[in-house]
Amino acid sequence: xxxxxxxxxxxxxxxxxxxxxxxxxxxxxxxxxxxxxxxxxxxxxxxxxxxxxxxxxxxxxxxxxxxxxxxxxxxxxxxxxxxxxxxxxxxxxxxxxxxxxxxxxxxxxxxxxxxxxxxxxxxxxxxxxxxxxxxxxxxxxxxxxxxxxxxxxxxxxxxxxxxxxxxxxxxxxxxxxxxxxxxxxxxxxxxxxxxxxxxxxxxxxxxxxxxxxxxxxxxxxxxxxxxxxxxxxxxxxxxxxxxxxxxxxxxxxxxxxxxxxxxxxxxxxxxxxxxxxxxxxxxxxxxxxxxxxxxxxxxxxxxxxxxxxxxxxxxxxxxxxxxxxxxxxxxxxxxxxxxxxxxxxxxxxxxxxxxxxxxxxxxxxxxxxxxxxxxxxxxxxxxxxxxxxxxxxxxxxxxxxxxxxxxxxxxxxxxxxxxxxxxxxxxxxxxxxxxxxxxxxxxxxxxxxxxxxxxxxxxxxxxxxxxxxxxxxxxxxxxxxxxxxxxx
Amino acid sequence: xxxxxxxxxxxxxxxxxxxxxxxxxxxxxxxxxxxxxxxxxxxxxxxxxxxxxxxxxxxxxxxxxxxxxxxxxxxxxxxxxxxxxxxxxxxxxxxxxxxxxxxxxxxxxxxxxxxxxxxxxxxxxxxxxxxxxxxxxxxxxxxxxxxxxxxxxxxxxxxxxxxxxxxxxxxxxxxxxxxxxxxxxxxxxxxxxxxxxxxxxxxxxxxxxxxxxxxxxxxxxxxxxxxxxxxxxxxxxxxxxxxxxxxxxxxxxxxxxxxxxxxxxxxxxxxxxxxxxxxxxxxxxxxxxxxxxxxxxxxxxxxxxxxxxxxxxxxxxxxxxxxxxxxxxxxxxxxxxxxxxxxxxxxxxxxxxxxxxx
Numbered sequence: 044x045x046x047x048x049x050x051x052x053x054x055x056x057x058x059x060x061x062x063x064x065x066x067x068x069x070x071x072x073x074x075x076x077x078x079x080x081x082x083x084x085x086x087x088x089x090x091x092x093x094x095x096x097x098x099x100x101x102x103x104x105x106x107x108x109x110x111x112x113x114x115x116x117x118x119x120x121x122x123x124x125x126x127x128x129x130x131x132x133x134x135x136x137x138x139x140x141x142x143x144x145x146x147x148x149x150x151x152x153x154x155x156x157x158x159x160x161x162x163x164x165x166x167x168x169x170x171x172x173x174x175x176x177x178x179x180x181x182x183x184x185x186x187x188x189x190x191x192x193x194x195x196x197x198x199x200x201x202x203x204x205x206x207x208x209x210x211x212x213x214x215x216x217x218x219x220x221x222x223x224x225x226x227x228x229x230x231x232x233x234x235x236x237x238x239x240x241x242x243x244x245x246x247x248x249x250x251x252x253x254x255x256x257x258x259x260x261x262x263x264x265x266x267x268x269x270x271x272x273x274x275x276x277x278x279x280x281x282x283x284x285x286x287x288x289x290x291x292x293x294x295x296x297x298x299x300x301x302x303x304x305x306x307x308x309x310x311x312x313x314x315x316x317x318x319x320x321x322x323x324x325x326x327x328x329x330x331x332x333x334x335x336x337x338x339x340x341x342x343x344x345x346x347x348x349x350x351x352x353x354x355x356x357x358x359x360x361x362x363x364x365x366x367x368x369x370x371x372x373x374x375x376x377x378x379x380x381x382x383x384x385x386x387x388x389x390x391x392x393x394x395x396x397x398x399x400x401x402x403x404x405x406x407x408x409x410x411x412x413x414x415x416x417x418x419x420x421x422x423x424x425x426x427x428x429x430x431x432x433x434x435x436x437x438x439x440x441x442x443x444x445x446x447x448x449x450x451x452x453x454x455x456x457x458x459x460x461x462x463x464x465x466x467x468x469x470x471x472x473x474x475x476x477x478x479x480x481x482x483x484x485x486x487x488x489x490x491x492x493x494x495x496x497x498x499x500x501x502x503x504x505x506x507x508x509x510x511x512x513x514x515x516x517x518x519x520x521x522x523x524x525x526x527x528x529x530x531x
Numbered sequence: 532x533x534x535x536x537x538x539x540x541x542x543x544x545x546x547x548x549x550x551x552x553x554x555x556x557x558x559x560x561x562x563x564x565x566x567x568x569x570x571x572x573x574x575x576x577x578x579x580x581x582x583x584x585x586x587x588x589x590x591x592x593x594x595x596x597x598x599x600x601x602x603x604x605x606x607x608x609x610x611x612x613x614x615x616x617x618x619x620x621x622x623x624x625x626x627x628x629x630x631x632x633x634x635x636x637x638x639x640x641x642x643x644x645x646x647x648x649x650x651x652x653x654x655x656x657x658x659x660x661x662x663x664x665x666x667x668x669x670x671x672x673x674x675x676x677x678x679x680x681x682x683x684x685x686x687x688x689x690x691x692x693x694x695x696x697x698x699x700x701x702x703x704x705x706x707x708x709x710x711x712x713x714x715x716x717x718x719x720x721x722x723x724x725x726x727x728x729x730x731x732x733x734x735x736x737x738x739x740x741x742x743x744x745x746x747x748x749x750x751x752x753x754x755x756x757x758x759x760x761x762x763x764x765x766x767x768x769x770x771x772x773x774x775x776x777x778x779x780x781x782x783x784x785x786x787x788x789x790x791x792x793x794x795x796x797x798x799x800x801x802x803x804x805x806x807x808x809x810x811x812x813x814x815x816x817x818x819x820x821x822x823x824x825x826x827x828x829x830x831x832x833x834x835x836x837x838x839x840x841x842x843x844x845x846x847x848x849x850x851x852x853x854x855x856x857x858x859x860x861x862x863x864x865x866x867x868x869x870x871x872x873x874x875x876x877x878x879x880x881x882x883x884x885x886x887x888x889x
Contacts, residue, residue, distance in 0.1 A: 333773075335772060335773060354775075355772055355773060355774070355775040356777075358775075359775045360775075367773060369769070372767050372769055372770065373767070373770055374773070376762070376766040376771075377766065378767075379762060379766050383759070383762070386759075387763065387770065387773075388774045388775065390759050390760075391756065396755075396756050399755045399756055400755055400756075401754055401755060401756060401758075403754065
């Protein structure tokens with residue numbers, strides 16, 4: 044259940060922030076408000092009238108528009124043409140496309156709200172920030188009274204974000220309602236009038252932004268109830284450093300720095316948790332350690348020896364196991380059999396291949412052993428991997444990674460999408476690995492998971508490690524504050 | 532009616548569906564024949580006779596099928612890794628050129644040596660040509676479909692230049708006739724590939740080589756580390772990278788292998804059948820492009836490539852034999868089209884099942 048009896052209201056001319064961690068239900072809620080999903084229970088009232096949206100178009104007609112995180116624009120078209128596209132009331136209804144007819148109105152709107160975009164520019168020529176302005180213009184052009192902005196600053200530079208906040212305030216001053224979805228505390232503080240905090244699909248509180256502090260918001264966001272279940276054994280007294288990162292920088296997919304000067308040490312037998320809101324460099328961190336993403340500066344060392352930069356085979360050779368976030372597609376080759384996926388890395392080793400030839404019998408036996416030992420539910424080793432359920436697939440990945448007898452293990456979101464039993468299994472494997480002296484780096488957006496398993500917690504925010512805490516004494520509030528960029 | 536993905540694919544489907552698809556193609560062809568006023572059963576019988584059972588028909592079919600096995604295997608080898616090498620045509624020309632050059636250069640040497648050298652040269656010529664789109668794809672992310680396709684035209688023109696527009700080493704410049712009607716230099720007798728006759732069935736060296744290559748490809752792709760890497764990268768390049776495979780090298784290697792196999796087809800054309808570089812004949816035959824069809828129909832399985840090549844080769848051969856007033860000249864083409872259509876359509880039933888809901 045993504046939304047569980049959420050109560051939420053926003054007034055005319057108000058900027059209302061929805062704050063919550065990943066998976067708290069923000070996106071689901073906005074999808075309900077824009078008619079994409081239908082609520083199973085409860086009702087929506089608009090300007091005092093009860094309404095029911097059967098499709099996004101109903102919502103649009105009622106004046107509710109959304110600016111998605113991933114833009115819905117046609118890139119070879121001009122700005123004006125994109126505005127006409129979504130328009131089914133006025134110019135857009137005529138058979139002949141007359142984008143010129145709306146250029147004047149576009150100019151007027153963009154002038155009034157400080158949304159500088161040339162109406163005749165083609166989308167592909169625009170920067171990300173400009174494209175976002177087009178999305179907002181699209182909503183305004185359709186006379187939206189309520190605008191929902193889904194993490195609008197995630198793709199913006201700080202300057203662009205500043206300009207966006209100006210626009211938001213101008214729109215609110217015009218009597219429009221802005222629903223601003225975010226998980227960054229300082230933004231919420233600076234732009235919103237009121238804040239509703241969602242946690243696990245429930246609305247936990249609505250507070251005026253003026254009176255709130257980052258600390259109070261953070262504690263509402265992550266909650267208190269998870270103090271129990273904390274790792275008590277304290278881990279074996281940690282051994283020597285196994286995995287070391289020294290001032291590592293790396294570029295993200297868009298080319299901007301996604302890792303900024305990250306230094307981190309994981310010792311033998313220790314579980315270090317990396318906490319953070321998604322998209323703050325965790326994926327890049329994992330990929331850089333395992334060589335799938337070259338570091339632009341800095342060093343990764345395993346067992347005291349440098350690992351060749353950007354070479355996954357070197358990392359595997361150094362004993363780094365990796366449970367990737369993207370199971371199907373990276374962690375396994377989905378079209379290949381379970382047996383093939385079990386030997387995905389080990390196929391080079393002498394017990395699996397002799398010279399250029401594979402030892403098919405050994406591979407089959409190996410796969411059968413793994414299936415039995417890790418209790419993978421499948422009808423046989425020849426079943427293609429994509430047919431396995433998420434939990435069973437993860438077992439295959441873990442089995443393979445452990446069978447390589449690693450000295451270090453990087454696990455990224457290892458329990459995402461698994462059911463309770465699957466989560467338990469994965470957790471026990473991770474604990475076992477640490478008990479056997481493996482240095483475990485657990486990257487997870489689930490703070491509970493990290494608090495439960497980790498000895499030490501490193502918090503990432505915007506590509507940097509903004510704080511490290513001993514997991515036995517760290518408080519949820521403290522970590523939550525760091526995650527939201529409100530730390531130190 | 533709903534179409535949904537099959538959760539499991541029973542093994543027999545991969546046999547039953549192609550067979551039924553071909554049967555369906557024959558049924559559709561029968562309609563075409565009826566419409567044009569030809570008795571379907573008798574026409575099919577004549578076709579079958581001319582392709583397989585008639586006097587010497589099977590030997591002719593083998594001749595037609597041999598180049599298709601090579602180009603079919605060449606395509607299958609690359610397509611397995613999701614590398615769309617459309618350049619089989621040009622790689623075959625390249626093999627024909629290098630094979631013929633070596634055959635002419637080594638005139639007077641013992642035959643086995645010449646055969647081995649021609650085979651090696653043909654493979655090398657095709658591999659070199661295949662390497663170009665391979666390297667471009669691996670290191671510059673160029674679309675290999677376009678580069679390999681364009682190379683076909685380039686090599687095709689080089690082929691014509693060598694015989695028609697220049698006094699190259701490969702051109703026959705000996706007599707008066709040769710200067711009026713340009714043609715390739717004929718290979719010396721010792722460079723003409725051997726063949727074996729078993730109960731009247733003639734098996735040329737190239738055909739035997741093609742079968743051997745099919746066996747080699749099967750072993751390579753199902754039993755070796757190389758084949759394992761190709762399968763993984765073909766299925767998910769990210770998984771390949773994750774597992775520490777050298778993806779770029781593998782792309783180049785597979786393109787070279789694919790080119791080499793097509794090049795062998797070219798060498799076989801020269802050594803087995805044409806005995807000279809024959810630009811018009813090679814370009815008109817479209818072996819490279821037909822090979823793509825063969826590979827697709829065979830679902831990239833090397834042994835199925837051999838069977839499909841024999842089937843299409845038989846049809847082609849029957850078409851030549853039966854051409855005439857009482858046999859519809861276009862029938863063979865129509866049937867080839869229908870077989871392709873039905874086989875590719877049949878694929879749907881292997882991967883998906885159709886449910887009727889009412």
